[in-house]
Amino acid sequence: MAFDLVVRSRRAVTPDGVRPAAVAVAAGRIAHIAAHGDPLDTRAELDLGDVALLPGLVDSHVHVNEPGRTEWEGFATATRAAAAGGVTTIVDMPLNSVPPTVDVEALAVKRRAAAGQCHVDVGFWGGAVPGNAGELRALHDAGVFGFKAFLVDSGVPEFPPLDPAGLDDAMRAVDALFAVHAEDAGRLAAAPRSAAYADFVASRPPDAEVDAVATAIAAARATAARLHILHLSSARAVPQIAAARADGIRVTAETCPHYLTLTAEDVPDGATEFKCCPPIRDAANQEALWRALAAGLVAVVVSDHSPCTPELKRGDFASAWGGIASVQLGLPAVWTRARARGHSLADVVRWMATGPADLVHLPHKGRLVVGADADLVAFDPEEQFVVDPAALHHRHPVTPYAGQRLTGVVRRTWLRGTEVTGDDPRGRLLVRGSR
Incomplete structure (x- = not known):
C-alpha cells in the first residue's frame, strides 16, 4: 500500500524506548512502524534526522x-x-465557562461553542456540584470523561464546592472518574493583602492538601469510586496516596509543570503571574515531587492551564486571579528540568502523553503504536530558547516563565497525520470511549 505520510527519526519515542524508526501514516492512523532506513511506498516523506519524534501530548x-x-x-x-x-489532545474543565458543564444542556452549549474552532482534539469533563448528583449519570452517558469537584471555594460562584457528604453522594451516583481539587477549607486562612509571596503560601499550607486528600480517599474507600487528585503541589500528601493504592483504592494523582520547575524562593514579591492554587512551594518540596514522579506515585503531568485577563492578575496576592497559563510551555519546561535529573524523553512521554491518555481512557492517543491516531510531534531536545510572552498563542501574554531559558523546541505538530498550522482548525470533539 502507499502510505499518506512517512516520518523518520533517529530518536522516535516508542513504548519500547527511544530508537530509530520510520512511522507510516494512513487514513489518520499509524499504519506501520518500520526500521529507520526501510524503503516505504508513500505519498509524502520527512526525515527529521536527530530531531526527536514524539507522540502528541495529552493534557x-x-x-x-x-x-x-x-x-x-x-x-x-x-x-x-x-x-x-506539542499537545494534540486536551480535556476541558467544567469551569470557568458560563454555564459550567454540570448538566447535559450545559455540555451541549460547550460543544456548540467549540465546534469548528479547535486546532487539536478536545474532550470535556463534567462538574460535580451541590445538588446535581441526579444529573451525573446522564452527563456521563453524554460523553464527559469524568467529573471535577472542589472541596474548597473554586473562585467562581457558579461552581460551588462539595462537602464530604456531597462528594460521597456524587461518587455513589455514577461509576465514573472523579477528579478532585483537594484543599481543605478549614485549613485555609484568609490571604493577607500583601505583595509578599510568602504570605500567600502561608495562607494555603501543605496540611490543607494533606487533609483534603485524606477526605477524598475516604470517600473513594467508602464508595469504591475511581479518584484522581488534581494538581498535587504538596509532596506531604504522597505517602497517603501510596498507602491507599496499596489497599486497593483506585486513586491516581497528577502534578503540573509549575510545581516541578518553579519554586517559592524564586517568586519575586508582587509577581502575581506566579499565583496558583494550591501554590508553588519550596525547593525541598519540589525535589520530593520529582522523587514521587520517578517512583510512579504521581503518574501524570498536565498544565492546569488557567488563564485570565491581565487586569485580573493585577493587584496583590490576595486579590489576583490564581491560575497559570502554560499549555504551550509545559513540554520544554518539564524537559529542561527532567534531563538535568537524568530522566529521558521516554519518561516525559510517559508522564505527559501516555499517562494522561490512560487516565481518561483514550488508548489511541499519546503513543507511537500501530492503530493509534497519527498525532506526532517533531521535538528538538537540544535547542534552547528564551520565553517571549509575545510568541505565545494563548489569548493573553501573561506567564511566570517570561525571560526563562528553556531547552526543547517543538518544530512541527501533526494531528491525525495532518500538520497543524494554526490556520485550519481540524480538531475533533471527543466523547468518552472515543476510538
Missing part, C-alpha cells in the same frame, strides 16, 4: 473558559497554543 487539565468568559481564553486560542506546545 487532561485545561480551562478554556468559553463560553461566558471567552475574554479570558477561548477554544481557538487555547488549542492553537496547545498545538504549538
